[in-house]
Amino acid sequence: MEATSSSTAAPEGTPQEHKPKGRPLAAVTILIGGAGLLVLALLVSISVGSISIPLGTVWQALFHFNPDVTDHQVIREVRLPRALAGVLVGAGLSVSGAVMQGMTRNPIADPGLLGLNAGAGFVLAAMFAFFPNMSYMTLILYSFVGAGIGAGLVFGIGSLSKSGLTPMRLALSGAAVSALLSALAEGIAVYFKIGQDLAFWYAGGLAGIHWTQVKIMFPWVAAALIGAMCLSRSITVLSLGDEVSSGLGQRNGLIRLGGTLVVLVLAGAAVSAVGAIGFLGLLIPHIVRYLVGVDYRWVIPCSGLFGALLIVVADIGARVINPLQEVPVGGLIALIGVPYFLYLVRKGGRGIR
């Protein structure tokens, strides 16, 4: 499945050559550099907006907070939660994409393409309609359930066929399940006249994020990210194929179960907070594997970092391009993600058939 490793990976023939090539040096460089860039992007993100606040004030608001200064209030109550939510969502979506791609050996796995977003969207539409006053905590739990329904349908139906779960079948199954669940969500939206509310949410934006959301989301996302790291070694082995993995004494079913839980929690939390941001989970792991190789112990943390960085930068873009009416971040990311997906399809050959 790895187009990127073609130049470096040894031919997979004999057992001892199955050890995948990673590039720890590149990965460490990227992690350090990326973390620096992320801090910089966060500072910029906090300072730009409808009123721009000089970096010095940002510094003061963070470390010498004075509740009487309006700028400090804006930073603490509006900008900071927004930036942190971006980090959580971006890391969550990218890592869930990386875990999915590793587990399924499928280069086009992405929470958006595989029905998770639509599933969460459907359940959320039903919740908006029937229980408009529910708490954010309940909302998050239900979007996990929705993501699970979507993913379960896509993978279940995709793998029912005799020839198994090919990337093509997974994509079609994802498209059909998404169409079904979106149709049901639309039906609910039209009937209860909550269409544009739902569209705002679908559009994927970080505007209007509050501390409550960040606080509720944080433990879930953190736990799932740690879980992903614990699984990373097993996923690397699993990405070499089921036989290799069980030959090395791994319990494939158990790893898949753990991986699936991680994916559902990460995608569900992201979708419940900012709506359907597609293509991020597809794009980032590919770029990362290109840079650091196919060892998921490096791929997962680098993906998390890059995903967070991309979304924070895209969110800055969303506010700068049209300050009066923000461009939804999801749209901006699709602008990069779609061409990349098409490029992957065009390169075809390895994996996508």
Place this chain on the structure above:
Amino acid sequence: MKMSPYGHLAQRSRKTIWTALILVILILAVFLLSMNLGAVRMTPQDVVKTLFGGGDARQHLVLFTLRLPRIVIALLIGAGLAVSGAVMQGLTRNPLAEPGILGINAGSGLAIMLYASYFPVVTLGTAFMMPLCALVGAGLTAVLIYGLAFKKSEGLSPSSLVLNGIGIAAGISAAMIVLAVRLTPEKYQSVYIWLAGSISGTTWNYVLALLPWILILVPFVIYKARVLNVLVLGDKTALGLGANLDRDRLGLLAAAVGLAAASVASGGAISFVGLIGPHLARRLVGPNHKYLLPVSALLGALLVLTGDTIGRSVMHTGEVPTGIVVAVIGAPYFLYLLAKAKA
């Protein structure tokens, strides 16, 4: 050469005639039922009386101005989408190809959304402007997908066509959501209902705008049925049999896009009809396009009319857009096909 698909020609054509006859009877039955159902209930006697000139003014209005154009357009849309799907399946040699999956709906939708964003949505003239917009959107999308999927070395591989379609459709959906958020709530509601696939509020003008497309393109495609039969056998065989591949393929693709675009323009994004119509037709009358295309048209018409009738009679207070009803019936069937498909 194997003769199996075209072996029992006489038997096939007899079977087609019977199938078509049964479908026409079913369509007539739903047609009659559909005239009776709706917010204003009319008994069958009332309907018959009104049809032949009797009935009061209100019954006249309900039947001739509200229900009949809607029923007719449902039939036309269903036929158009199903025939378009049948042609696309033949061209891509992929039984899962469908205008919706291939991004045609999304392309038309984006064009209509742009139109709604920058021009006031007025009733006069829009009946003719909307199809034009949708046609341009669908055409550009088709060209884009076709162009991206085409490789000089391998030509047009069916799977790359489908995957490109899915990618482009996802991208267009994202763009549409971005536009949707910017619309005023009133405009949004009308565009949204349109996008969900609704044919409520159809007037005879819409019927007149769609009719020529169906009347010209469906017979054209049926006339080209032989070419489709040859193309299905694969490029090499088709070349060997002397088909002018590129020109025929382009003509048929243009016809399929035209049919899908005109239908989508009149009825919004109704997906899955183009998949299920041809598929059921293939089961009933076999793979010969001469029989497959007309039976697909009838099945599509029946499906959309039934979906619309259900959509406006299940709820007392409002209606469910037709596209949603059709998707709820169609998507599970698509998934069933996917699970069963061999390769």
